[in-house]
Amino acid sequence: MRLSQFHLHTEKETPAEAELASHRLMLRAGMIRKLAAGIYTWSPLGLRVLRKVEAVVREEMNAAGAVELLMPSIQPRELWEETGRWEKFGGQLLKIRDRKDAEYAYGPTHEEVITDFARQELSSYRQLPVTFYQVQAKFRDEIRPRFGVMRAREFLMKDAYSFDVDAEGMAASYAKMHAAYTRIFTRLGLRFRAVLADTGAIGGDASQEFHVLADSGEDAIAWSDTGRDDAEGYAANVETARSAAPGPRPAPAEAMREVDTPTQKTCEAVAELMGIPLARTAKSVAVVGQDAEGRPQFVLVLVRGDHEVNEIKLGKVPGLADYRMATEAEILEHLGSEPGFLGPVAPAKPVRVVADLEVAAMADFVVGANRVGAHIAGVNWGRDLPEPDTVADIRNVVEGDRAEDGGTLRLMRGIEVGHIFQLGRKYAEAMGCTVLDAAGKAAVPMMGCYGIGVSRIVAAAIEQNHDDAGIVWPQAMAPWTVAVCVINPKNDPAVAEAAAALHDELAARGLDVVLDDRGLRPGPMFADMELIGIPHRVVVSGRGLEAGTFEYRARTAAEAEHLDRDSLLQRLGA
Template identity: 75%
Template sequence: MRLSRFHLHTTKETPADAELVSHRLMLRAGMIRKLAAGLYTWSPLGLRVLRKVEAVVRQEMDRAGAIELQLPTIQPQDLWEETGRWEKFGAQLLKIRDRKEAGYCYSPTAEEAITDFARQELSSYKQLPVNFYQVQTKFRDEIRPRFGVMRAREFLMKDAYSFHASDADLAREYENMKAAYTRVFTRLGLQFRAVQADSGAIGGDASQEFHVLAESGEDALAFSTGSDYAANVEAAQAADPAPRPAASEALRKVETPVQKTCEDVAALLGIALQRTVKSVAVMGADGFVLALVRGDHMVNEIKLGKVQGLADYRPATEAEIAEHLGSEPGFLGPVVPRKAIRVVADREVAAMADFVVGANEAGFHIAGVNWGRDLPEADVVADIRNVMAGDRAADGGEIKLARGIEVGHVFQLGRKYSEAMKFTVLDENGKAAVPAMGCYGIGVSRIVAAAIEQNHDEAGIVWPVPMAPWTVAVCVINPKKDASVDAAAEALLSELIDAGLDAVLDDRGLRPGAMFADIELIGIPHRVVVSERGLAAGTFEYRSRSASEAESLDRARLMDKLRGN
């Protein structure tokens, strides 16, 4: 490939709306161009990277025994109604009416379509297990599409769906897919972690996410120093708290004229923030609920939502708070007659003694509060907080936090979809049985952006070799001045390609500075310069993208170096 016959179009400007470095660099390198909000064209350069990721994903899915097929992107409303997701999926589902006013959607995921295919195709346990996958364009109508292809509306996804005669077989395939995903991200040269996750809207029994580690990641991840334990903060758990100490202080009302936050109250009273309790008022299915977490902790909305009656909870309004607690926000607390309210305490709070809460009276808190003595035990004790760095983990280690970009997700769906869609096969005894399902997604286009977040420097992208648009760039100085230089570069290019390297010739005739800046910006791992002077000396100038200095190498040493990588 000669760059003079390719379309490379780098730019210097950084668009104002590009917040993430990957978005800026993809635009500057000319990998993507915006067509409309959340809709991007993959330029020839960008598509080369996307296809390399796609190829690795496909190879590892094939190796793992999954079978590729292709579902339509446009799917009928009636299928989505069978599972109730036509309504439940929410506004991200792009709904469409065709010329006959029939309802369709642009597939954001394909559990319904694949289960419909499976119930047409599979009738016997003998056809199980089977794992179907596709690499297909998806659409999610994000309310605020941003970050380029990281959170685009139209994106490329690999989605796989497996069907099983037993839960044990589903668990086996789940591990098989986890191993395949580990191979995918390892082969792509990315630093990643598999973490326990909440199953979210897809539903199901068990799930894990694969995250590319990057400081800019949207997700907070928790790891333990004591074992392999890793989980999305959404789902991460700390160790059980130590047993509750005995009460040692008397209950007392304290003046906190303008102190509404735990931080301010603790500072005023000269006590540790860990001695205070935060009261969060919400409305659940059964009415008003006060959720309690320690002053230095944050409520985890997903965990709180799993408490009985709080599946669809919302914050209480000031009027509801006044009605139930007779107070304004900022001074709330659980020391009230336990009539129309429920108290849900985090495990840590339930294990506290001598703590401080709001007095349900503007300008006052209560200190020295103790369970049992000053108020009844909580109605529910549960883990409803986010873990924090430094927490003790269940394995005895310490919790550390990092940030990640979710690029893969594996789920044990169980029978949620197969049951809703009445999909059965005949089992060994000739009886109808509902197959168990797993589903396994990889955000193919998002991987490209995530890799850049993890691998870049001031000059631009630093691709891992397996994702680079080309592995080696052969840069020709003054190709038009001296035909022999161009010929030597062409000969080197052929040799590199024969050696199995994905090499490109930069024969555009740019000044060296501009040419090198382009090659660095688009992140080519290896740069070789062919010049009149070098040819006279029998050497090539070689520089690795990650090295700070170039070196002069003769042809044999150059080839050894490039082949070794």
């Protein structure tokens, strides 16, 4: 490829609106251009990268036995009514009316469409197992699209759907996709981690996310440092991560007593005043859920002072599926106090107490006294107040927690680029999809679904791989792997010719090489090649030709080297 025949448009200025490095660099490199909020054009340069990712995804999906098809982006409302998601999916679903006033959505995902396809195409267990996939534009009407293509509204996704006769088959299909995803991110040259995840709006039984590791990631990941190098320990998104259960509750050692805390409204302030570790305090959070009859129920939620409530976990506690924070009036009514001094001891009215596992295992702890300006220390379950009504894991794990597999939990940040689910029969059942089993009886197949954010991978890779000069592409994702830069081609035809010959030879040897024949001065030319992240740069100059050498520099190297032709070819793997 001759760069003069391409369309490259880089910018020196750092765009003001871009917060993330990937967003800034994609704009500066001219990979994307914003058309509207969360809607981007992929320039020729950007598309080259996107297609490289797409190709790896497709190859590995095919290698895993998945079969590609192509579903429409526009989906009729009727299908979404069958699964109840027309309403449930929420505001991200872009709803559309056509000229005949029929209602459609721009597909944010395709469970309904594939299940409709399957119920028409699949009739016998002999057709199973089968995994269908597609690579296609999706639309999710994000309230706050941001970070460029990282959280765009229109984006490119690979989505796959498996159909099996039973749970064992589903688990096998799921495992195949897990392996394929691992190969995909490995081939793309990314540092990544598969972690247990919440199933969220897609639903189902089990799921894992694949995260590209980067400090700027929106997600927190907990992983168990088992002391081994192979990184095979427990790992989970913090929204669902568990730590090892606490040890047995110690026996009470202190008497219960009130402590004056005139202005101390937080556990931190109380612990500081009392000179005790924060872990000796318990934080009380007042919420309103529903009782068994569906009536509003005031609930006091307790986590240790140094812990945070995990909203997703709390939402899974019976009666708290749709919980909300309690109002000050409700708090006053049930606890007899203002916020800042709340606690489970002697509330004004009997309240349901939901305690985190760690809180239930505490002895001699400190809580609010339900009276302004006072806390209570030396509190013990069973002695000073009843045992909690519910004990559950309702907190975020923290760095240093003991992991279930015996390691120590560490935290890092990740960017979710893949998500795989065991759906079970949820969609097939709702949509009446059945096949005849070996006994000739109608059976509802077990499904899995598997997504990869193809366009998001591009941004995530940049978050993980960049420096002050620009993008540092992993080899497999680079728009070109080698740039041949020509110095002063217009005044030195021999140099231009030698560069073109080198370009042609490298291309003939199978390298994805670009010839920068635009005639720029060396400074701006090199800056462009660094900005757009080409892994290998070769400079062809008059001086080099005389000396019989080429100047070679790896994108990650501090210095250039002068290599003869054979050494250069060797260095490039040509």
